[in-house]
Amino acid sequence: MSPVRNRMLSAILFLVLAHSGLMTAAVQAVAGEDGPIRFDELVRPLFEKHCMECHGPSKQISGLRLDIRESPLRGGDFGEPAIVPGKSGESPLYTYIKEQDHANAMPPRKDGRRPLNDAEVEILRRWIDEGAVWGDASATVDLGKLDHWSFQPLQRTFEADSIDGFLTKKRTEAGLAAAPLAEPHQIARRLYFNLHGLPPTPSQVEEFTKDWKEDPDRAVAIAVDRLLAAPQYGERWARHWLDVVRFAESDGFEMNHPRPSAWHYRDYVIESWNEDEPFDAFIRSQIAGDRFGVDRATGFLVGGPWDRVKSPDPVLTANQRADELHDMVSVTGTAFLGLTIGCARCHSHKFDPISQVDYYRVKACLSGVQHGERELKPADHAERETQAIALRKELGIIDANLQQLHPIASLERVGTASPPRGARAAVSHRENVDRFRPIAARYLRFEISATSGGEPCIDELEIVSSANANVARDAKVTSSGDFPNNPFHRLNHINDGLYGNSHSWISNSAGKGQLDFDLGMPIEIQRVHWSRDRTPEPQYADRVITEYSISVSLDGENWTTVANHSDRLPRNAAAGDVPNSNSGLTDEEIVKATEWRGRKKSIEQELQKLVGYPRAYVGMMGKPESVARFSRGDPTQPREAVAPGSVSALGGFELGLDSSDQDRRVALAEWIAAPDNPLTARVLVNRLWHYHFGVGIVDTPSDFGAGGGRPSHPELLDWLAVRLIENRWSIKSIQRLICNSQAYRQASLGLPEGLIARGNQVDSSNRLLWHFPARRLEAEPLRDTILAMSGKLSLQAGGPGFDLFEPNSNYVRVYESKTKFGDGDFRRMVYQNKPRVELDQLFGAFDCPDAGQIQPRRNVSTTPLQALNLLNSQFILDQSKWFAERLRREGGSTSRDQVRAAFLTAFSRPPEAIEWEVSDAFIQSQGLDEFCRAIFNTNEFIMVY
């Protein structure tokens, strides 16, 4: 039955019903005595008549639409199902329609709408109670939700078979010709900046031009292959990806502490692009690299902000965790799928088929991930661990022996020799040991008279008896005063056997405090161990006690001092240079100690080689937290538990509530990287297009949903996506296609007037690519290029980065841009230790993203501060001088030669006569340094045509 006819029939039927008074009978007549209510015949027409004007395809008030099955089953904006199959009494849709005095009675009494009549209400009741089964027609409509272009499977048959074929077709339809060819030096420049973010050298331009004159296709092909194979390619393109995933190397928020080991992820991205890692593997590595032996890739998950300020307030804590996971969910959605899943945190997505539950399904896939460092384990780490067992055992024995051989504290101040003879190690935030000759004591007093700053903090104090037992555990402890009202810092933490800041004691007075231990009875004791933060990776090195005295007593009145700070080296003395102190040991003990220390050192070296993996900020993976849907996104309003899964409308998977963290992430990655996922390949090739041509085929690279842009060339997009998958997800294979296209060789300037007139008329934004778009260099290639001009650029690849900010160790980090730089700072800017939400004073003004949010497409603004920075900063003046020196050295002896060399280096072309003349005259009067300063400020220098 056709829908139209169906609807007409139903309408007639209801007219009859409404007036017949034989409702039940009529319903039965339609439905059959025992047969179920058929959705297509009775229910759907009723929805269309009463509801769909506001809850249908064109309008979805409260996010509810009744033309799609999932919508009422999931519920609208507030996530509560509107229909509970089998239970009309629990279905708000039924309640609102039936109870006309309800606050939410439907339809609303306005615009002449009338309530449903009893027969209609009865149809709904029966239909819901019978299980709310939707008919075939609804299954078709159900797809309407997914009608949006980007959710359709990739097209596989095409009307053209090359980039230029697709582009020419569209351009011709619009009555547009292609632009003429660009000059060879412009194409060379374009390729180098686009693929490397660095300018070509004059000889590279010359070589390209020579090849071009013989065979343009071959010249481009050779250059593209060479550029894609060089390490500078990965450095350039990794920076794009880092924009997309909001990567930075500090926490953000209030304290914004640096993450000194986060660079491993940056290096992973660079190397991955250089090696042309298949993009599907790139996805799997970043979401679940710990499964695939690529530990450092999961830096992706924790590349976002993290609030270091923690509080006992449970609501704040819950909000912080919700924000952390929100960041991971959002960036996973936008980076790989171009889906703003994050928008469904509080209510179902306004435009896209993502329910609020879907958000929590994806969140559950990531809920085992915590911010922090993890060891980067090699593939054979299990084997290595086995080998390490015996070594660790031996080490344990040696350590126990060495405990008896700590230097014995002397109460004498040590000499002035450097390092002082006999001095004990400086106090540390880690474990400190004070050993003394065994002495009987009932009371022990620890008096603090100075700290490294603030009130002193101790996370644990142990008193070791001659029988090697920690007798502090059972001691009664009193203090001179405790840090008020903070559950992290309590007096009973001093001997609770737990380490770390959150199990510590802090005095109530800056720089001083006193602890008194009553052991209950006299015990012979020999050592005191104490620390500020004895966790394996200490987070806290502040509030360290620097001056103290330990004394003991049997009666609580007569005290004997057994150790103090006076024979310790001053704090900050370079610990590595201090020989082990043997103070107070017998000759025999010294021999033993030396031997054991030697053996200990060699075992430690062996262990380091074997299992001493570097730690990196790539996330700590653990047991997944249970995830509940939060009503309106509010962590204080948890609703039903949600199992890990995909965005359900797009197919995919669901795992059990008890599935492991890694299984969840692997499943999520596999779903995203599946070749039949309609979004993944499209989103990637579009990003590539965006970075090659300035604007993507879809101009919203991280939003392929209904709120984002429409593709200017849908067929081309799919053609590229299919090629990507067929080429085993090789990114470089797509870039070869793009860079070798004719479109890529078009001029950006010097276009025929007729073309400009027509182009501005029909396609002023150049989406049809009737010329190549000129672009300004972004912040990073601009800095790199200035360094390349001056000859200062260091191509040192990988490893820890360099700083553009002055060092700072404040509790709340202060980021002060450096103005003086050394050679180590002249690496490519992708190697900057990039703090979050802090921009370099000079290059930050060039729309450099600050990683507070993702930046899939950079702004390009032009501001007077950019001009001031390029004109007046010390950086530019220094580089100008070095550029000038280089020109004198390499450019020739006369200023005319130097001008020529400068133009070839900076603009990839020789000067024209007038430029040559004016420049020469300027150098004569103002000098070569000033000439170079001007060159750095020219438009041609900063633009790529």
Added chain:
Amino acid sequence: MRNQFQRNKSLSPTGSLFLDRRLFLGCGATGLGSIALASMLGDQSLLQRVRGNGPPIRPEIDPSKPYASRSPHFAPKAKRILLIFVSGAISHVDTFDYKPELVKNHDKPMPDSSGLITFQGEQGNLIEPRWKFRPRGESGKMTSDLLPRIGELADDICFIHSMTAKSNTHGPAENQMATGFTLDGFPSIGAWVSYALGSECQDLPAFVAIPDPRGIPQIGARQWSSGFLPAAFQGTPFNSDRPIPNLVPPAEIPREKDIATREFLRRLNQFQIDRNPQDEALAARIASYELAAKMQLAAASLNDLSDETDETLALYGADDTKNTNKARFAKNCILARRLLERDVRFVQLFNGSYAMGEGVGNWDGHKVIEQQYAIHGPILDQPVAGLVTDLKRRGLLDDTLIAFVTEFGRMPTFQKGASGRDHNPSGFTVWLAGAGVKRGYSYGATDPFGYKAIENVATIYDLHATILHLLGLNHEQLSFYHNGIERRLTDVHGHVLSELLS
């Protein structure tokens, strides 16, 4: 040489004609759509695709003049704004929110508060204000002796006592007051305003941030960040101690040399225009260099206070030789006035610095609030009172809006075992003064102890919506497409607090 250059210039379709905005916005037949324009407006054409509360109204931005004055959505009450940000969360119960019940119940437990855990932990007893409250002005508004001079201006002030914040930790809460969002990375209110309105002043940045002489606020540059808006709209930070960075070349370059270099640069760019008259991005860059040159002149005189009278210096307390932090902050206040006088659109003045640590250089009085505020009060009071007074007597208050804000309030209780107050986002005071707001008016109220806002509960979204409204902007229509969403300063919230409009 020179003649040839001039001849070239006269022959080429360049110069002022080239910079004519019609060429940019009209997509003239001879020019290519400027990349700067295209990118600046980015995908803003997407507005057609997004349904919302009324279509977004896009500012018409000429990339060669990003700070050009632009039309508001409707006639504004205020032409410019001074936002005073008091960092660290100033205690409302010790300053502007008078609570007789708090005095009466001094040292008693707060009712229904057992087990209450706030940011740093458990609560002790209610503690009366550490400073006496007295009636001020003709309105008799009760304010405390901590800030007596600001109190004396009560007849000019519109207090909002029922402000609430979403977070009780400084970072996210400062983010929210500065950008509307607790998360990092969103544009600051100053960036939104300069994006929408540009500036009446063409030789200074549209948006200036004046950090406290003791250092920057807790979230640093995020207070004046442009987020995902074009960088042109980020705030330029400088104060009386630290001028605009790179404003002038280092001393090693004499002025004549500098002028010669810039002239040479102009000519090199001119040759390029002559060859490629279609290149409109170049025009925007030339304009930016011209604006930079003007800014050098205008900004250089900003911090030269030699033309201020002794009486003015004394009014602000800039002559206070005993309290140097106060004198330096006072100079920042004078700088703020000088910027407003020159029609800078958005001036953000900071009091308090976080770098010095909790409560030391800011209002975060957890431990010994009385001692700490005794230091901060005098630094803030006279300079800000002087600034408001000075703006008023110069007639600037008629079309300037002042907003005095902080990230959240403090508890009416002391923290257990301490002599200070913990964070309290449930109710606190901010105030407005000047163009378009009621004078001597108090809006909203907290409960009898000052813990929670209970009457006319207001949000930061409401405050932002109101500020935008006073500047002639509809907060629902001022938006920028970013990452799938029409982003607004007020997210999807906010109501103009119309009751306090004059």
